[in-house]
Amino acid sequence: MYQYKRSSELFDVSKKYIPGGVNSPVRAFNSVGGTPIFFEKAKGSVMIDVDGNEYIDYIGSWGPMILGHAHQPIIDAVKKAVDNSTSFGAPTELEYTIAELICKMAPNVDMVRMVNSGTEACMSAIRVARGYTGKDKFIKFVGCYHGHSDSFLIKAGSGASTFGEPNSPGVTAGTAKDTLTAEYNNLESVKKLISENLGEIAAIIIEPVAGNMGCVPPDMDFIKGVRSLCTEHNILLIFDEVMTGFRLARGGAQEFLGIDADLVTYGKVIGGGMPVGAYGGRKEIMDVVSPVGPVYQAGTLSGNPIAMTAGYTLLKELNENPSIYQELSDKTEYLRKGLIQVFDESGVNYKINSMGSMISIFFTDVDVIDFETSATANNEKFPIFFHQMLKRGIYLPPSSFESYFLSNSLSYEQLDKTIQACKESLAEIK
Numbered sequence: 001m002y003q004y005k006r007s008s009e010l011f012d013v014s015k016k017y018i019p020g021g022v023n024s025p026v027r028a029f030n031s032v033g034g035t036p037i038f039f040e041k042a043k044g045s046v047m048i049d050v051d052g053n054e055y056i057d058y059i060g061s062w063g064p065m066i067l068g069h070a071h072q073p074i075i076d077a078v079k080k081a082v083d084n085s086t087s088f089g090a091p092t093e094l095e096y097t098i099a100e101l102i103c104k105m106a107p108n109v110d111m112v113r114m115v116n117s118g119t120e121a122c123m124s125a126i127r128v129a130r131g132y133t134g135k136d137k138f139i140k141f142v143g144c145y146h147g148h149s150d151s152f153l154i155k156a157g158s159g160a161s162t163f164g165e166p167n168s169p170g171v172t173a174g175t176a177k178d179t180l181t182a183e184y185n186n187l188e189s190v191k192k193l194i195s196e197n198l199g200e201i202a203a204i205i206i207e208p209v210a211g212n213m214g215c216v217p218p219d220m221d222f223i224k225g226v227r228s229l230c231t232e233h234n235i236l237l238i239f240d241e242v243m244t245g246f247r248l249a250r251g252g253a254q255e256f257l258g259i260d261a262d263l264v265t266y267g268k269v270i271g272g273g274m275p276v277g278a279y280g281g282r283k284e285i286m287d288v289v290s291p292v293g294p295v296y297q298a299g300t301l302s303g304n305p306i307a308m309t310a311g312y313t314l315l316k317e318l319n320e321n322p323s324i325y326q327e328l329s330d331k332t333e334y335l336r337k338g339l340i341q342v343f344d345e346s347g348v349n350y351k352i353n354s355m356g357s358m359i360s361i362f363f364t365d366v367d368v369i370d371f372e373t374s375a376t377a378n379n380e381k382f383p384i385f386f387h388q389m390l391k392r393g394i395y396l397p398p399s400s401f402e403s404y405f406l407s408n409s410l411s412y413e414q415l416d417k418t419i420q421a422c423k424e425s426l427a428e429i430k
């Protein structure tokens with residue numbers, strides 16, 4: 001029987017010094033209730049909390065733990081790197097090495113600039129698109145999340161929707177007016193915005209496989225149509241690959257879907273769990289970035305040697321072992337089939353979406369194709385399921401608006417345990 005005594009104590013004292021006791025809102029368990037679990041350590045796919053409870057992890061630090069926690073080659077490389085200093089604030093050879101590797105792995109990326117988070121990467125990519133095209137407006141999709149910079153907090157997914165604040169106070173009307181919102185998987189909504197704002201749109205930014213309204217794969221006609229519209233109207237297509245980059249395939253969603261982007265943003269994965277982000281694209285576009293061009297973007301700790309070491313070690317392994325992607329897909333498919341079987345037996349309404357190693361369960365009977373349909377699953381069943389799974393040692397994202405991320409360190413035995421836990425949990429929510 002799991003008990004959360006120490007987590008509870010830590011949550012109480014944290015709330016005194018940290019807003020809501022957490023450093024990022026989705027961690028607070030607000031939409032599922034109860035006490036957030038405070039963790040002490042993790043190895044592979046198992047996380048251990050401060051009360052000594054063990055969980056099979058389906059968050060993977062929100063994506064980067066593709067090969068599992070405390071992956072030995074990353075730990076060894078980082079230990080070695082810290083001896084040489086934790087930051088120089090000056091260029092290092094490693095920055096060139098990882099940039100070259102990213103450009104080799106990712107299609108349409110000739111140049112890449114490192115930043116410190118996915119938010120910074122997306123914010124900078126929009127600035128570059130504006131600087132390159134000389135236009136101000138951009139289109140995003142309802143329920144997609146591109147970080148917490150002002151212009152993205154308009155109908156945003158992830159924590160913003162979980163907390164019922166898709167439009168955040170603090171974002172001025174002046175900023176919001178340049179963010180146009182279309183419906184995911186609805187090409188007509190994109191066409192309409194373009195025709196209403198002809199010649200004014202710099203970029204369309206999209207999660208090519210959405211993960212911040214749960215996992216919502218793109219309809220291929222839709223995503224191809226978005227690409228064509230961008231080409232036709234001189235709009236830059238920005239793929240936000242903070243979740244999908246180097247996860248769906250070596251070349252991320254661009255390779256996985258066979259669609260070319262003009263700019264791409266990356267995040268957590270390229271830091272192997274350290275705080276990193278990056279944006280990149282064709283040379284002619286990236287040449288507008290300072291100090292070559294006039295678009296200013298900087299970062300004191302950008303290209304941090306420890307983060308670069310962790311990221312390079314992970315990317316190198318992914319690059320050299322493409323079978324990892326097949327293994328991950330096979331495991332996700334095994335889990336999906338197992339879940340379908342126990343859900344069908346249970347009689348509980350559900351939909352499961354998955355793509356590559358991203359998967360989500362939705363407690364709804366409508367196909368989940370956009371934010372509106374995803375929101376139908378944000379109901380009373382989800383918190384019950386979440387806590388039933390938790391007490392059986394399965395750690396899922398504490399919000400119905402998040403994707404699960406599988407790690408290749410998951411064993412088939414752990415997947416079976418998860419399916420069995422799901423079967424038992426469903427019996428509790430009928």
Ligand SMILES: Cc1ncc(COP(=O)(O)O)c(C=O)c1O
Pocket residue numbers: 117118119120122145146147148207211212240241242243267268277
């Ligand atoms: C698709 C996407 N873009 C951007 C971000 C923002 O990244 P970060 O939280 O590192 O700022 C996230 C995750 O939070 C994300 O999932």
Ligand SMILES: N[C@H](C=O)CCC(=O)O
Pocket residue numbers: 024025026027062145158159212243402
């Ligand atoms: N959806 C977000 C990242 O992928 C959730 C993580 C966070 O905002 O803390």
